[in-house]
Amino acid sequence: MSITTPTPEPSPEDISRGLAELERHLATQTPPAPIAPARHDDAEGQTRRVQRLRAEVAEAQLLAELQDDDTPLLLDTAKVRKRRKAAREASRLHELAQDPAMRAWQAARMRRLLVTAGMVSLTLALAWSTAGVQTFAADGADPWSPSWVFAWLVEPFMSLALLVVVGARAYLATHGQPIASPTLVRIEWLFLALTLGMNAWPYLPWSVEEFSVSRLVLHVLGPIVAVAIVTALPIILAAFTHLDHSRQYPRTGPEYRTNTPPEYPHRGPELAILAARVRRLIAAEELPADPGTHKIRRALGCGTDTARAVKAALDEEKAR
Known part of the structure; x- marks a missing residue:
């Protein structure tokens, strides 16, 4: 029977040496841990210049990604939309102008305008001749005498009578029923001849000591304009009465069509049809x-x- 000798307990110094040996062994066997790189988003230690340059680089990267997208180029600018709107409006106005109802409305509007302008011009022309007729009718009477005052009424009542005849003919002509009466025509010419004669007589060579052409023309200008309007207005209104608003009027100049319209292709059966038409x-x-x-x-x-x-x-x- 053997006797076992007890193992002595290690001292604290032995434990410390053992731990030191173990650390040295592990240090030789395990590689050193890599040092983590510094984060770019860590603002600690960065100057304003670095931060500004980093922002410019990030912005440039985003712009490089977005500039390859053509979507903004497909959008219409304000100028393009304005032009397209104007072109569409012009096209619709042109189409509307071909409508017979629109043509009739335009003709009626123009006819009213011409009649109004003609009547205003006729009234002013007759008013212009009032002074000449008054000189003829007064026959040298003293100013503000009864003969001198009543001489101012000669031209107005003749002008009103003439305007009644001309206005009636113009109104009925604008409504498609022109008056073709020789009697009314003779009445118009009678009033115009009287107005012209009374304006011209005091300034004719045998009525004045010193004849002046300019003075004669100045006083007969009103009656001449009245004669022109009374003569021309019925002719113009008669032309409006015979307008055909449904007729398609030809263009005044040569028209050059598109060389390759879709209805006339250069090859195919359509060309044979056109050639057959030419042969016919x-x-x-x-x-x-x-x-x-x-x-x-x-x-x-x-x-x-x-x-x-x-x-x-x-x-x-x-x-x-």
Whole structure:
């Protein structure tokens, strides 16, 4: 039977040495932990210049991403929208102007304007001649004498009578029922002749000691204008009465259509149809046997390139 010797307990110094040896062993076996990089968003230690430059870089990166997007370029600017609105309005006004009702309204408006202007001008012309008629009617009477005062009334009552006749004819003519009465025409010319004669007589060569052409023209100007208006107004109103508002009036200048309109393509069955139409026109002697491009364009109402294509097709048929 063996006797076991008890193991002595380690002293504190032994424990400290053992821990030191263990730390040295672990230090040689484990790699050092990497140092974490400093965060860019950490503002500690950054100057204002660094922060401003960092903001510029971030802004440039965002702009580089957004500038490849073409969506803003697809939007209409205020100037483009204004032009499109004006073009649409002009198109609708042009379409409205072709409406017969709109044409009738425009003609009636213009007719009223012309009648109003003519009557105002006639009234002013007769008022202009009042002084000349008063001089003729007074016949040298003293100012403010009864003869001198009543001489001022001669032209007004003749003018009113003339305006009654002219106004009645103008009103009825604007309503489509012009008066064709020789009696009324003679009455108008009678009043106008009296007004013209009374204005011109005191200034004719045998009535004055010193004749002046300018003075004579100045005093007969009013009656001459009245004669012109009374003569022209019925003719103008008669022309308005015979207007046909449903008629499509031709353009005053040559019209050049699009060379490639969709209704007249240069190739295909439509070209054969156009060529057949030209052959029928040639057979009916509405076109010559060998029509040129210009005559084909006018006959078909197409563009120049289409007419050339039709001409080429006809030439190919003749060559066969």
